[in-house]
Amino acid sequence: MQSPLPLADSDLLAWIADPYREWSQRFPRRRAFGYLCTYAPLELLHAAGFAPVRIMQSSGVLALAEAHLPTFSCALARTTTEQMLRGKLDFLDGVLFTHTCDTLQCLADIWRLAAARFPVLTFSLPTVLEGEAARIYLLAELQRLVDTLEATFGVRITPNQVRASIAPYNLQRRLLAELYARVEHLSALQVWSLSTVGMLLPVEEHNALLQRFLDSLPKATRHPRSGPALLAVGAIVDDPLVPRLIDELGARLVSDDLCTGSRCWDTLVDEEGDPLSALANRYVRRAPCPAKHAPGQSREERLLGLVRTKGVQGVLFVQLKFCDPHAFDYVPLSQALDAAGVPHLLLESDASVSAGQVRTRLQAFVEMLGSGR
Amino acid sequence: MAEKRYKKLKTAAELQQLMQWHYASARYLRLGRPLAWVTSGAPVEILRAMQIAVLYPENYTALCGARHLASSLCQVAEAHGYSQDLCSYARTDLGSAFDPAHAPMQGLPKPDLLIACNNICGTVVKWYEALAGYYHVPLFVLDTPFVHDQLQDSTLYYVVAQLEELIRFIERATGHRLDKARLSKIAHVSNETTRVWGEIRALCKARPSPLNAPDLFVNMAPIVVLRGANSALRFYRHLQAEVEQRVRLKVGAIPEEKHRLLWDNIAIWHHLYRFYNLFVDHGACFVVDTYTGGWAHAVPEGEPLPGIAQAYTSIFLNQSLQYRVEWMASLIREYGVDGFVMHCNRSCKPYSLGQYAVRRAVMERTGVPGLVIESDQCDARTYAEEPIRTRIQAFIETLEART
Numbered sequence: 001m002q003s004p005l006p007l008a009d010s011d012l013l014a015w016i017a018d019p020y021r022e023w024s025q026r027f028p029r030r031r032a033f034g035y036l037c038t039y040a041p042l043e044l045l046h047a048a049g050f051a052p053v054r055i056m057q058s059s060g061v062l063a064l065a066e067a068h069l070p071t072f073s074c075a076l077a078r079t080t081t082e083q084m085l086r087g088k089l090d091f092l093d094g095v096l097f098t099h100t101c102d103t104l105q106c107l108a109d110i111w112r113l114a115a116a117r118f119p120v121l122t123f124s125l126p127t128v129l130e131g132e133a134a135r136i137y138l139l140a141e142l143q144r145l146v147d148t149l150e151a152t153f154g155v156r157i158t159p160n161q162v163r164a165s166i167a168p169y170n171l172q173r174r175l176l177a178e179l180y181a182r183v184e185h186l187s188a189l190q191v192w193s194l195s196t197v198g199m200l201l202p203v204e205e206h207n208a209l210l211q212r213f214l215d216s217l218p219k220a221t222r223h224p225r226s227g228p229a230l231l232a233v234g235a236i237v238d239d240p241l242v243p244r245l246i247d248e249l250g251a252r253l254v255s256d257d258l259c260t261g262s263r264c265w266d267t268l269v270d271e272e273g274d275p276l277s278a279l280a281n282r283y284v285r286r287a288p289c290p291a292k293h294a295p296g297q298s299r300e301e302r303l304l305g306l307v308r309t310k311g312v313q314g315v316l317f318v319q320l321k322f323c324d325p326h327a328f329d330y331v332p333l334s335q336a337l338d339a340a341g342v343p344h345l346l347l348e349s350d351a352s353v354s355a356g357q358v359r360t361r362l363q364a365f366v367e368m369l370g371s372g373r
Numbered sequence: 374m375a376e377k378r379y380k381k382l383k384t385a386a387e388l389q390q391l392m393q394w395h396y397a398s399a400r401y402l403r404l405g406r407p408l409a410w411v412t413s414g415a416p417v418e419i420l421r422a423m424q425i426a427v428l429y430p431e432n433y434t435a436l437c438g439a440r441h442l443a444s445s446l447c448q449v450a451e452a453h454g455y456s457q458d459l460c461s462y463a464r465t466d467l468g469s470a471f472d473p474a475h476a477p478m479q480g481l482p483k484p485d486l487l488i489a490c491n492n493i494c495g496t497v498v499k500w501y502e503a504l505a506g507y508y509h510v511p512l513f514v515l516d517t518p519f520v521h522d523q524l525q526d527s528t529l530y531y532v533v534a535q536l537e538e539l540i541r542f543i544e545r546a547t548g549h550r551l552d553k554a555r556l557s558k559i560a561h562v563s564n565e566t567t568r569v570w571g572e573i574r575a576l577c578k579a580r581p582s583p584l585n586a587p588d589l590f591v592n593m594a595p596i597v598v599l600r601g602a603n604s605a606l607r608f609y610r611h612l613q614a615e616v617e618q619r620v621r622l623k624v625g626a627i628p629e630e631k632h633r634l635l636w637d638n639i640a641i642w643h644h645l646y647r648f649y650n651l652f653v654d655h656g657a658c659f660v661v662d663t664y665t666g667g668w669a670h671a672v673p674e675g676e677p678l679p680g681i682a683q684a685y686t687s688i689f690l691n692q693s694l695q696y697r698v699e700w701m702a703s704l705i706r707e708y709g710v711d712g713f714v715m716h717c718n719r720s721c722k723p724y725s726l727g728q729y730a731v732r733r734a735v736m737e738r739t740g741v742p743g744l745v746i747e748s749d750q751c752d753a754r755t756y757a758e759e760p761i762r763t764r765i766q767a768f769i770e771t772l773e774a775r776t
Contacts, residue, residue: 040463068730070719070728073726096426100495102722102726103722105519106520106722106723107726109727110727112695113698113727113730124518124519124521126516127498136534140527141525141527290499293514320457324458324495324581327497328499328500329454329456331453331454
């Protein structure tokens with residue numbers, strides 16, 4: 001599959017498939033800082049002089065990680081640990097773990113005990129993302145991260161620097177929102193690759209890439225794509241399999257509620273006022289991940305809202321095996337869809353699930369939607 | 374019977390009565406008091422002081438596991454869409470809620486309110502959200518941020534503010550008010566009970582050890598479900614007297630103690646005696662464990678709320694793996710332990726995912742060998758005895774080669 005806009009002569013998809021090996025050669029003047037979850041305050045890492053780079057799953061043999069994690073840990077935990085142990089992440093100056101699920105909580109300490117060759121920092125954001133007490137604590141925890149970054153790397157992070165780092169991330173959020181707004185003219189794989197690469201590139205590079213791409217789109221409306229409209233819900237889609245299949249099967253991916261999708265960019269940070277407060281406020285306002293408790297923001301209502309506003313005909317739950325928060329939320333979310341008469345399909349990814357199986361199940365689902373049942 | 378290989382405690386009958394009373398009174402003798410379902414790490418002292426009756430689904434589901442009824446209840450939850458990979462306590466409890474007719478005691482009586490504290494795991498938040506949705510009752514989540522490094526003042530302020538909010542939440546939900554004097558009294562009883570429980574555990578430093586892990590697991594129930602109640606304190610004083618007598622008379626928990634072991638993680642409830650007998654057959658006694666030690670930490674004296682906040686945020690499952698390594702190494706020294714066994718428990722990720730890393734670090738620190746056995750606390754479908762027996766055999770041979 002040809003990417004519409006090559007990334008400095010190389011193919012976007014190839015870059016996503018193996019982003020870490022040549023990261024330092026490609027960006028020799030940037031220092032990379034790893035993170036795993038959408039709750040990482042990228043603006044603070046950026047203000048400390050780093051380019052945040054998301055640590056994604058990798059395919060390939062698991063050999064070293066087996067000695068560090070039991071069989072019932074998710075593939076994200078196992079494959080990232082494998083990469084860490086093999087030294088593939090040594091280009092990073094550090095890694096930030098944010099507190100969301102039990103697995104990431106353990107993984108931070110496991111990496112420390114395994115003597116990762118870079119500092120492993122933690123950010124214990126609250127689980128309850130509502131109320132004044134949580135906001136005050138969150139603010140203190142953001143300040144603690146600033147202090148830790150300053151002490152560990154000998155840098156100064158001033159409010160002005162944080163403010164200066166909020167701007168490019170807000171621009172990225174706006175550009176991604178615009179990209180998603182144009183999905184009816186784009187393939188699922190285009191949207192997926194253009195947004196996924198943003199978690200791997202320095203934000204300035206990604207913004208330039210997105211801007212060029214959006215500018216290149218014709219202003220006049222072409223024929224919009226047809227086919228059943230799908231919404232992807234769940235955790236991590238860092239493999240092109242599902243978007244590629246959606247395109248091949250003649251369906252459309254109209255939006256998502258994913259840890260690697262809209263939940264990365266859904267709410268802007270205020271550019272006025274105290275920058276740490278502005279960051280804290282976004283945490284409270286943004287769409288919550290299922291590991292968070294925010295009763296005022298019902299995930300069922302959000303899902304039904306997306307279904308209504310985007311004209312969704314079928315929902316794909318894309319889940320990692322052994323991901324507890326998403327497995328729990330699958331029940332009320334799927335029940336809400338049942339009650340609303342919206343068909344849905346659960347695709348659970350695991351080493352034991354082949355691409356052929358995913359294709360067969362997705363094909364049957366798309367055909368069912370296409371036939372109007 | 375397998376149990377015959379254990380010396381039965383005389384206090385066993387009292388324990389049974391106490392637990393029967395606990396469940397019966399929550400069902401029949403509440404005298405109009407509202408009923409809360411709470412997690413094992415919830416600050417129950419506040420609820421008791423506000424005259425709220427409490428039940429612990431974790432204790433109930435362990436009991437379902439011991440009666441070999443958990444797996445079928447798990448299947449009920451799975452039929453409702455809950456993945457088989459989720460915690461078996463959560464699945465058993467949800468299964469008993471969906472199908473009480475097939476659950477022990479016809480399920481637990483319906484709660485009026487729910488209180489989940491995430492100091493033990495993130496699963497309880499999702500599990501209690503599911504219960505709140507099913508029963509349409511209010512839920513309070515007490516958030517105790519995980520302590521990777523040092524416990525921060527900001528964390529304590531946050532937890533204290535939530536405890537104040539918890540009191541207002543209960544007031545709103547039930548109309549009951551907090552009696553501060555009563556809270557201090559209950560916190561004192563709670564502390565006395567945890568102190569006695571800690572002393573009973575410490576009596577197992579004796580050779581031979583007066584108790585084995587299944588004794589600790591069976592006898593921990595009141596410290597969890599009746600913490601702060603005088604009846605629990607009375608029971609533990611009786612148990613303490615009996616265990617002290619065993620130590621004086623050099624009566625061991627198992628017939629012939631050759632190896633002294635440490636246990637890590639929740640029990641395998643569905644094969645409790647049968648599993649530990651695989652060790653008893655080799656003269657191996659678990660003289661100490663980490664799990665039942667989770668309820669041996671007192672609330673600091675002084676103002677109750679900051680003390681409660683500190684105690685409940687500092688429990689070992691809310692602290693780093695590095696903390697666990699230090700703690701296990703110190704238990705191994707204090708109890709004269711020759712080897713440790715880690716139950717790598719599919720149901721409990723925060724307890725289990727780091728066990729390989731902890732095992733390596735504890736072995737380096739102490740020179741004592743450790744064995745990891747993968748199983749599940751409640752769901753017997755994952756239990757395979759033959760490979761376990763083989764691994765235990767090999768582990769015992771390692772221990773014997775060292776002596």
